[in-house]
Amino acid sequence: MSDNKTTLAIVDDHPIVQEGLQKLLVNAPDITIVGCFTTGTDFIRFLKEHAVDIVLLDISLPDVSGIDLCREIKKLWPDTSVLALSNHSERSMVLQMLQHGATGYLLKNISGEELIACINEALNGQVTFSKAVKEIMSRPSVNELKDVPRLTKREKEILQLIADGMTTTDIAGTLHLSPLTVETHRKSLLQKFEVKNVAAMMRAAIALKLI
């Protein structure tokens, strides 16, 4: 690991990104890029024969999920550092990658110096984030902390129909219920989402992928 040269592999299906990473890394003379891969299976085939120190891994590949691939890599070479590369910075995704063996999480808007710094941190065995990710991880956002309301079957059903633009009486009609019953369910929904009207509820429900 602490040889004179660090070996690095790039796994990303975007030629633009591959080229860009290579260019950013020419300023790091002690890093050798030993391979560029566009699919997870290609890369794993290569990994079975060769070890690398660092993997820059796009987590949205066409063939396999970033999580699965990360686990595969660590199974083959536990000492390899995997730096996840992504466009999205959701806390949950970052945590998930770390949980499956990634050493760091970088957004693709990273700069050259930052990238090299992160690689060096990873070589020292540290967990590393790009700047934007650091911020997100440091302040757990309100919105992501509150737990997802557990809705009953009926409530989910009614939530869906509300999203379709139906009124209480419309819903009562299609579900063969009393409008008063539907109102009761609607009230529970508002309570569970901790909001005061359907507009806010819709946004919350969609954000939580309940619709």
Next chain:
Amino acid sequence: MSDNKTTLAIVDDHPIVQEGLQKLLVNAPDITIVGCFTTGTDFIRFLKEHAVDIVLLDISLPDVSGIDLCREIKKLWPDTSVLALSNHSERSMVLQMLQHGATGYLLKNISGEELIACINEALNGQVTFSKAVKEIMSRPSVNELKDVPRLTKREKEILQLIADGMTTTDIAGTLHLSPLTVETHRKSLLQKFEVKNVAAMMRAAIALKLI
């Protein structure tokens, strides 16, 4: 436009992508990259002084929306070809960009040869897509065909506040307007979205990424 050299500008906040695009374009000797920009405002400032033939435009910039920026560009230089660059290939987004003056829509997994081919097509005045986008555009899906409402500034503002769960009077308070005015805007919103209540509007707005 048909000089010996084609001028091209890159607008993308990802250094990796900027470098990658530059590298891919070294194989096209008749294209000169006249500028790389990381924000929309930077680019517009430049554009006010210089014309370019082609703009490679990332549609998810930190400061302004791709749609707005595209319109700005075409207003300044109607003959400039804007090629939208994106990671996502939703029909609605493609249509929206075309509607606002883009000449093409490219996914970031495009290859070097494909990119150069698309640029040449754009120079010939043709609408051009990268391979993956072509496929998606060839099979229209029912639900994505309805057009995106063009909202005014005020309307966008009010839409946002409605999504936050505010009532008409709340909104009037925060914007220092008469509740009656807010009601008028709210009515226009419902009309433009062709829905009967905010629940349906929220879903539509979120689906169209207007929130």
Next chain:
DNA sequence: AAAAAAATACCTGGAAACAGGTAGAAATAA
């Protein structure tokens, strides 16, 4: 300078939503 679009504000009346309860039957879990 004229025309079009956007932003402002008003009116009326009916429909729907929201807030605060209570309460019995049915299904599930402990």
Next chain:
DNA sequence: TTATTTCTACCTGTTTCCAGGTATTTTTTT
């Protein structure tokens, strides 16, 4: 078999929304 949860349904008000207008001022475009 108790508990607990879910589903059902009702009641009383108040608030907000929605639909149908009209109309003036300001801004933007042509």
